[in-house]
Amino acid sequence: MLPMTKPNLKKLEVLAKELGYTVRYEKGNFQSGYCLVESRRVAIINRFFDTEGRINVLFDILSQFRPDETTLELSEPSAKLWKKLKPFLGIEAAEPNEAAAEEE
Template identity: 60%
Template sequence: MVKYTTHFLKKLETLFSELDYTVRYEKGTFQSGYCIVENRKVAVVNKFFDTESRINVLLEVLGVIDYTEEKLSEKSVKLLKGIRNNSLTDENEEEPSN
């Protein structure tokens, strides 16, 4: 389960930093709440979002960007694996079993 706290948000921002991505909170007309500038590795998030929405957006961005775990610290790898495990668990719970 993802914790919607500012502490968890900081962990996600650190993870993005280790992936060489810059997270910026700015005003804009984002249909999905964020914009990714691929060539510059910048993720721009709607600055009017609350903590929960920012976390959800960063988790969504994490699912669409390409990255390798080689550069990550041990804590970030553990965080990333925890996020993946929760995502896989949620998907399995939604699918009906026959």
Template identity: 55%
Template sequence: MKYTRHTLKKLETLFSEIEYTIRYEKGNFNSGYCVVEDRKVAVINKFYDTEGRMNVLLEIIAGLTIEEDQLEESSLKFYKQVLKFLARQEEE
């Protein structure tokens, strides 16, 4: 998976389709992000570069259960690519 702004935008779109709000803010995050699950909000350190932001979003996705019928066709295809990428990362 390429760490580009375009791929980051796809991840952000995926989150919006599952009704999560992503906010980039400064704060004291031990892990670089905070997820408020009952409000479906992910707050990410605004000083992260594109790769850092993507890594955080991928880490959050790995912990979520996503209903595939919530996703549009293009996002579903991208989500399946993300799952394969995460599975490969786990194997390493």
């Protein structure tokens, strides 16, 4: 798992952006989460949360995301982070060779 640090929070924010999410920090008395606004994914996180709380919210949001791995275009650092996080997010981590073998 990732250590709960600000640099790792930034990495998660970049990953979420590359996966199509807009990450916003808003103040108010609400639980964080994500919503669809005009078919766009928006992650709204309470700005009063500490680093650990923000990371946990991003984990929750990303755990609900099921991308099409064949069309997923991530930068190299984000691709490594996504591969590392998939088991913790409950997403099956099939290797490309295994997926091709299953299709045959």
